[in-house]
Amino acid sequence: MNFSELFELSGLLGRFSPDGKCLASCVQHRLVVRDVSSLQVCQLYTCLDKIQYIEWSSDSLFILCAMYKRGIVQVWSLEQPDWHCKIDEGSAGLVASCWSPDGRHILNTTEFHCSLSLCQLRITVWSLCTKSVSYIKYPKACQQGVVFTKDGRYMAVAERRDCKDFISIFVCSNWQLLRHFDTETQDLFGIEWAPNGCVLAAWDSCLEYKLLLYSLDGRLLSSYRAYEWPLGIKSVAWSPSSQFLAIGSFDEKVRILNHVTWKKITEFEHPATIASKKTIVYKEVEKSPSVETERLSFPPTKALASSLFSTQSKYEISQVPVSLQYIKPVADRANPKVGVGMLAFSADNCFLATKNDSIPNAVWVWDIRRLKLLVVLEQLCPIQGFQWDPRQPRLALCTGTSRVFLWSPAGCVAVQVPGEGDFQIVSLSWHSSGDSMVLLSKDNCCVCYLEREEVK
């Protein structure tokens, strides 16, 4: 495993291009695009203000930089460095900006737009090909309000009109409304397409446990409700094969629905004590640096130097039963830190990684084929993020330390990022090939290269 040098970064804005050739990162006003293999700067753009959001177009030809404070979106072309485009939303109050799947349209959500007499949120679809501008009215300002199918053909938009929730499905090729239907939700919180693009999951806000499944043509396929009064859904994830829908909720459980009957297959609990003998619990253990003389020559001097000054950590297998560190949520606060807040399926559908927010130091990996808990990774610090390798069942996670952790069915490993400075990794994202990943801290980023041999 090799690491690049640390690059400056702001706002956690470091992204691999979809084709995997470039890495874009932002430093205040500047947008730096590097070649992934050599990490040499190939393009450098300067924006009008501090960049708050960047996004690659699907064909990796353009990069969108949003400056919400100024209500400006700037678009840069990788092929034509001179080409520029600036979209000014004026005082309409830009709140979100994103590419359409074709990479030629930009969808800006603005807050203050007056149409007729009422002031509503509006999505403006700017085209880079023609002068045409489309508007989508009444979008709902929610977490996942605008979603595209994986093939990029359709877009679903959550709407709020007259205190009622609707969903509109648009055809992305010409932004024509395909379906428009109301949902039986109190306060629609999020929508998500199944990867096959035929089923749309919509769920209510946490006040009510309600999940609705719509077909592409707007039919309600099924609705699922696990319980009534307590706080409900916290996170939802489709399996890449669209076979399973995992629902993480505030009751510290993950429920998995199947795609045939849309009934619950199983329920994964997240207790603080793991008693099953079949579960392996890896515990991160910190050890003081003991530099063995025979190892002195092997690592690079820099790594050695860093290892001398920082503690190392490794995994140990704990003997079950293991009780994990449980943080009792504050009952009288809104959005309590409890329940399954993060979940993700591995690319091969075989594993599901979850995190229970009241046990912030642990990641649970479930075996979907056997519907059993496989592994629990107990870290020393709270989990900041995890992501599956897009090519193989390999999970990378970071805990706000200068270590990156990898799990695969073969085992797990903790790797110290060499470097002098304090490099607290709070986010990471895999390269599309699965050979490298970018590790992001508040001020820096670095690329971590994994050898293919090591993977096995």
Place this chain on the structure above:
Amino acid sequence: MGDWKTITVPVLSSDSKNIFQYTSERKRSPTSMNSQVLRLPLPSSKNMHSFFSAFCTEENIEQSISYIDRELTTLGFPSIYAESKGKELNLISIINCINELLALQHKNLRAQEEVEMQHLKLGSDMDHLQNCYAKLKEQLELSKREIVGLQERDRQLQSKNRNLHQLLKNEKDEVQKLQNIISSRATQYNHDMKRKEREYNKLKDRLRQLVMNKKDKKIAMEVLNYVGRADGKRGAWRTDKTEARNEEEMYKVLLSDYEQRQKQLLVENAELKKVLQQMKKEIISLLPPQKQKPKERSEDGLVLSDLEEDIGELNKENMWELSCETVREQLTNSIRKQWRMLKNHVEKLDNQVSRGHSGAWNEKDVISREDHELETEKLELEIQQCKEMIKTQQQLLQQQLTCDDETTLLLQDCYLLEERERLQEEWRLFQEQKKNFEKERRSFTEAAIRLGLERKAFEEDRGMWLKQQFLSMTADCKHSENVTTPSAFLRSSDQDNWLVKSTSQQRKPPSVLNGSVSAEPCQTSQYITHNSVESKKIAGDSMPNLWVESDDKEETGECTKSWEDSGVGTLLCRNLHMEQLP
């Protein structure tokens, strides 16, 4: 009897320890009662003379005789007169009468004794029963109290239960109420939210108007030049046609998805069918040898035909491809049938195996089985023994631990009684032993006394002989002195003898004797010894000269030897001397 008393009194005082022992013995042993009973008439018999003197005097002898005669005749005795009217007394009949009377007296005494004994026994029984009764009564009382207490507790618990039920009901009501409250609040909240949202929208609108009026910035896009579309095509106009096409495409997408799913399902189905088919084949290949048997049975013409059918089906492989209902039914039915057959077969095999197993066992391991049985029997016996032991231990433990319990008290009493009986038995044995010892001792004492007397006699004889020799040697002048000195000596020795006797008498407590029958002869023997000693003494007194020195020495030597033979004898002897000293 008076002199007897006078002699015993000083000994009593001197040997009060022994007496205390005897009295304590008397208290314990029931035999002492008998002796007491026996003793009572003794003094009365001694006083008989005075009584008779009061009844019969010189003057009224005739009347007395006639009165007695009358009395006797009324009592059924023959007349004491020789003739019916004569005054001649028939001495023989009198004697007979007296004898009979005495016998009657004895019998009566014995009967009385027995009755008293019985009375005592009954009294103790009654006491015991009364005790038992009292105890039982107490127990009953206690049980009643307990019952009342339990009833009270039951009542309390019931009331508590009722309270809890009430509480539960209240809680349920509360829950229901709270749920209602929650739902009402939720609706209220939603309503308010909607109101707020509207208000918010209105305010936003107003703000927008106010802000926009002042500096209306142009919403615009500046772009250097429009780029081509990713697919290289030009954007199409929006028309009804496009809309229709969109619909079409959407349905196409959906259709393709469904098709794909159907294909997946078909593949899955096909695989499952393949598995089924394979299973069926395997079952069929497995069954044929057994198939013959069921065929022979009555019902299995059908099965055979089915099987044939199945085989026929099997041959038509393409039948499987028709996933129509009939085929499915056929398939499932045939599979079910075959499965049933297989199951039967397996069960049969199981039975066979188990039977064969047991048979093999029987043949092979007869001895071992017997051994086993023996062993188990032995073990069971051992277990039982152990259980009994444990039980007794538990009982003992309970007895020890739970003293306060009524039943255990009773049990304990039983145990105590049992133990007491045992102890009494032991005591009786001990007493017998003691009696034997006493007998021995008595004989020893007697022997000692005899020896002492003999020695004394011998001494006297020697003295006499010496004196005579001396007198014969010297002139016989003072005859009177010779007579007085031995007499004085004799008297003192006599006193000594009496002392010894009395001690021996004290040593032989009547209480030691068991039963009234044995008591009498003992006492009589005592008197006899007394008498014999006295007679011997008299004999010694009367004929001192006849005794030869050598003979006497021999006797004493024998005596000492016999004493020394048994340690008890020497010890007794020593005691005897000690007692003789004061």
